[in-house]
Amino acid sequence: MIVFWPLALVLIASAVFTITAKKPVYSVVGLLVNFAALAVLYVTLNAEFLAFIQILVYSGAILILFLFVIALLSSGTKAFDVGPDRLPKILIPGGLFVFVVLACIAAVTVRLPFVTRPLAAVGVTGNENVFGSVADFGTALFTTNLLPFEITAFVLMVAVIGVVLLAGDEAPPFAKKARPERESIVKTQVLK
Amino acid sequence: MEHVVLGIDGGYPLLVLAWLAPLAGAIALWAFGPRVRSLGGPIGAAICGVAFLALLPLWNAATAIGSHAYLFSTHSNGIGAAGASAVASYSTNASGANAAAVSTLAGIHQSLVSWAPGFTFGLLLDRLSLVWALVITGIGFLIQVYSIGYMTGDRAFARFFAYLNFFVFAMMTLVLSDNFVGLLVGWGLVGLASYFLIGFYFDRPSAVKASRKAFVINVVGDIGILFAIFLMFAAVGSAGYGDVFANVAKLSPGMLFAICGCLFIGCAAKSAQVPLHTWLPDAMEGPTPVSALIHAATMVTAGVYLIARCAPLWNASEESRMLVGTIGGITALAGALLGLAQWDIKRILAYSTMSQIGYMIMGVGVGAYDAGVLHFLTHAFFKAQLFLTAGIVIHALADQQDIRLMGGLRTRQPFAFWSMTLGVLAICGIAPLSGFWSKDAVIYGTLERGYPALYAIGVLTAGITAFYMFRLLFVTFFGTYRGAIDPSSLGIRHPELSGQAVEPAHDHHEAHPTSILMIAPVAVLMIGTIGAGLLWIAGWRDFFAPAFAGAPEGHGAVFLPELGSTILVTAVVLVGIAIAYVRYAAPAALREAIERLRVETVRMPAPLAHAFYFDVAIDALFVKPAQALGRLAGTVLDPLVLDGAVRETSIVTAWLGHLARSFQTGLVRAYALTLVVGAACFVAYYAFGAVR
Amino acid sequence: MLVGPEQYIALSAVMFSLGVAGVILRRNPLIMLMSIELMFNAANLALVTFARAWANNVGHIFAFLVITVAAAEAAIGLAIVVVVFRKTATVDVDEIALLKG
Numbered sequence: 001m002i003v004f005w006p007l008a009l010v011l012i013a014s015a016v017f018t019i020t021a022k023k024p025v026y027s028v029v030g031l032l033v034n035f036a037a038l039a040v041l042y043v044t045l046n047a048e049f050l051a052f053i054q055i056l057v058y059s060g061a062i063l064i065l066f067l068f069v070i071a072l073l074s075s076g077t078k079a080f081d082v083g084p085d086r087l088p089k090i091l092i093p094g095g096l097f098v099f100v101v102l103a104c105i106a107a108v109t110v111r112l113p114f115v116t117r118p119l120a121a122v123g124v125t126g127n128e129n130v131f132g133s134v135a136d137f138g139t140a141l142f143t144t145n146l147l148p149f150e151i152t153a154f155v156l157m158v159a160v161i162g163v164v165l166l167a168g169d170e171a172p173p174f175a176k177k178a179r180p181e182r183e184s185i186v187k188t189q190v191l192k
Numbered sequence: 193m194e195h196v197v198l199g200i201d202g203g204y205p206l207l208v209l210a211w212l213a214p215l216a217g218a219i220a221l222w223a224f225g226p227r228v229r230s231l232g233g234p235i236g237a238a239i240c241g242v243a244f245l246a247l248l249p250l251w252n253a254a255t256a257i258g259s260h261a262y263l264f265s266t267h268s269n270g271i272g273a274a275g276a277s278a279v280a281s282y283s284t285n286a287s288g289a290n291a292a293a294v295s296t297l298a299g300i301h302q303s304l305v306s307w308a309p310g311f312t313f314g315l316l317l318d319r320l321s322l323v324w325a326l327v328i329t330g331i332g333f334l335i336q337v338y339s340i341g342y343m344t345g346d347r348a349f350a351r352f353f354a355y356l357n358f359f360v361f362a363m364m365t366l367v368l369s370d371n372f373v374g375l376l377v378g379w380g381l382v383g384l385a386s387y388f389l390i391g392f393y394f395d396r397p398s399a400v401k402a403s404r405k406a407f408v409i410n411v412v413g414d415i416g417i418l419f420a421i422f423l424m425f426a427a428v429g430s431a432g433y434g435d436v437f438a439n440v441a442k443l444s445p446g447m448l449f450a451i452c453g454c455l456f457i458g459c460a461a462k463s464a465q466v467p468l469h470t471w472l473p474d475a476m477e478g479p480t481p482v483s484a485l486i487h488a489a490t491m492v493t494a495g496v497y498l499i500a501r502c503a504p505l506w507n508a509s510e511e512s513r514m515l516v517g518t519i520g521g522i523t524a525l526a527g528a529l530l531g532l533a534q535w536d537i538k539r540i541l542a543y544s545t546m547s548q549i550g551y552m553i554m555g556v557g558v559g560a561y562d563a564g565v566l567h568f569l570t571h572a573f574f575k576a577q578l579f580l581t582a583g584i585v586i587h588a589l590a591d592q593q594d595i596r597l598m599g600g601l602r603t604r605q606p607f608a609f610w611s612m613t614l615g616v617l618a619i620c621g622i623a624p625l626s627g628f629w630s631k632d633a634v635i636y637g638t639l640e641r642g643y644p645a646l647y648a649i650g651v652l653t654a655g656i657t658a659f660y661m662f663r664l665l666f667v668t669f670f671g672t673y674r675g676a677i678d679p680s681s682l683g684i685r686h687p688e689l690s691g692q693a694v695e696p697a698h699d700h701h702e703a704h705p706t707s708i709l710m711i712a713p714v715a716v717l718m719i720g721t722i723g724a725g726l727l728w729i730a731g732w733r734d735f736f737a738p739a740f741a742g743a744p745e746g747h748g749a750v751f752l753p754e755l756g757s758t759i760l761v762t763a764v765v766l767v768g769i770a771i772a773y774v775r776y777a778a779p780a781a782l783r784e785a786i787e788r789l790r791v792e793t794v795r796m797p798a799p800l801a802h803a804f805y806f807d808v809a810i811d812a813l814f815v816k817p818a819q820a821l822g823r824l825a826g827t828v829l830d831p832l833v834l835d836g837a838v839r840e841t842s843i844v845t846a847w848l849g850h851l852a853r854s855f856q857t858g859l860v861r862a863y864a865l866t867l868v869v870g871a872a873c874f875v876a877y878y879a880f881g882a883v884r
Numbered sequence: 885m886l887v888g889p890e891q892y893i894a895l896s897a898v899m900f901s902l903g904v905a906g907v908i909l910r911r912n913p914l915i916m917l918m919s920i921e922l923m924f925n926a927a928n929l930a931l932v933t934f935a936r937a938w939a940n941n942v943g944h945i946f947a948f949l950v951i952t953v954a955a956a957e958a959a960i961g962l963a964i965v966v967v968v969f970r971k972t973a974t975v976d977v978d979e980i981a982l983l984k985g
Contacts, residue, residue, distance in 0.1 A: 019906030858984025
């Protein structure tokens, strides 16, 4: 698995770039690279379907959403993080502590007694007996793990309603008095 | 634990009725006083009369029983088993020394309640408490009848009778209790009743002050008794009369003296013995019937009752007899001397009361219990009569109490004059009036038992008593009426500064006609004043012989026979009367009465005018230090320690709040960091736990 | 150098730490949201790694769930950013310390 190391390098470098970029647009670019590299890693882990989902959902949907918001706020080219930092100084040792703990976790993790089981069969993608194949994933998702899938649908629906209520109008809808009016707004927004 | 029961246990509803009827009357008059108004007096008097009548049928039962002591066991169900059915389970205790000690408590016993294992409350009616209960209810009845006339037109007419009934209940609790705790309850309640009644005119500052003083000093006495009870519990494990007296022989002399001493502190406070007597003259701020009932006839003699009740203790402790006899003698003399210096008719009587109680205490203290108790009985009659007569005089003179402003009342108020004369002769001990027998018995009792110094004091005091009581009689009733004279010509300059309670003890100041309701009780009391002393030769000693078994007897080796002593006392008394006559009632004295009274007022010796500086001394020794302590607490302890603690608490709380506030930055990133720290700790716990 | 699950998990931990650092150190809400996405992906990587290690595709199901939640979270978060920007015309989270005690 020689491909792991370059990918790891790309992942870390792009992540660092994401959190240090001066402008949000640069961060989006860093994140794009990061997600793409991650998708490749998923493939090395026999998770082909997830790799596709990763590209489609993250790169295709979420990052585009970010870009839209950046454009909407017309702050895509502005530098941020100017002015005095108001984070209390007391949090600096706290932050240090977090990193120490995470480092410890990382150190411990590599010493965990992992059991790598041999995969049952390696064959053509589409065979549901092949681990990580789309058929395998789909069977698991719609049979034994149907409830998480339903919950997924519910979460997305709640998110959509929430977004509509939050950003759908100039003023928050709950500030308005007439109830039927608000419902009509929700309907029209959803239909759009 | 075995308990010694006093008297024959049984069911005596009349006894309970006599005990509780005054309480019911008090509550009813308190609650419905404003409704019944003028009926409050008759109701109160009737209830007291009922209590008196309820006691009479018990006479035979309470006195017929000889010297028996009863023991019964209480492990099973406490002493709850009341009633005659339980009598069978008692076994007579006739073993040795206990029998003699306990036999002093022959009488009848009504068990009432048991509120702790081995601790019970019941009513005991024996010869001693019978005498007291009859005096309390009988004289209480007469005085309430008198009060109906005396208090007519007063505000809070019904409240007055509610207080009087409450007092009678409290006093009955005191004398009927079969244990020291019940006695202490009654002891405290009579103090409370006295507080209510002295301060009856609570809008008058002097009355409020006097009532407070009386209450505080009485509480000092209550604490003495409380400590005596503690000692009894420590030494005997019980505060029942029978239990304590049955174990007297087991007590060490030191413990016995400590118990007696603590009990005597209570007696001294309640019975106005030196140095706790200062409240009694001030207590004359109360209405005159109150002075007659509480501060002359009954409450102030509670100390005499207690010592007579605890005769087995005093019999066993020579030092205690010495202590009590000495204090009693000093009080008798001091009271008589202070009586010389008073001009307020009620204060003269108050000091004479103090002096006479000194006699009683001296008598019971040295072991002449029967004489002391007889003096209580006769004194209750003649002193109540004297006070009520004084009340008639005060009433008729529109609340004038200063005898310098009286004079010549013999013709104006003949009934008052004759009543007062009779009372004065009785208190002086002129044969054959009641005071003669009892006082003579007390004075000779001290000599008989080997206390010649006390005997000398007794004889001297008898002479002084005769002088100041006749002074009262002469100045008030002889000569010419001085009520219209300018007070300054009599030397009365500042009534407040002279220490005399000139302020009238009534709240409507006009002359009243004397009603028949005021005369009749005095007439009834006269019978007792004349005849009560005859009980001494009618078997008084034999009557009390079982009650005071084991009392120290006379030594026999007395240098003066009883008849000689009687003649001596009478002679001294006659000398006192003669001096009083020459000074106040001889034709020459009456001619220049005003000038003489002025000179006496102005030249009054300072120690007498200031009551031997007792108030000053108590003020300097106790009141001032207590006030200083209070100021110290107010300026140092409270602001720095107590308030300081509160303040510090608030400061610490505020500081903690500040600390917590500093975490509430409102910064999302700070919250996120906090969240991460928590999560990291959580994960680290499991991560390192997995390694281990 | 042999690559096993340990290396994947360590890589996941590093990515997660970088995400945490981004959230805490940056004041731009957009970059903070992107750092949160980084943390989601680090978690996903761990899930997928464990799924592979134990040959159990429940890990994939979970990763799928996480992706969905991440999408929802991004949508809501961005909506909030838009609303806040409309109200306060700032995109500095330190400026909107409404919960300050």
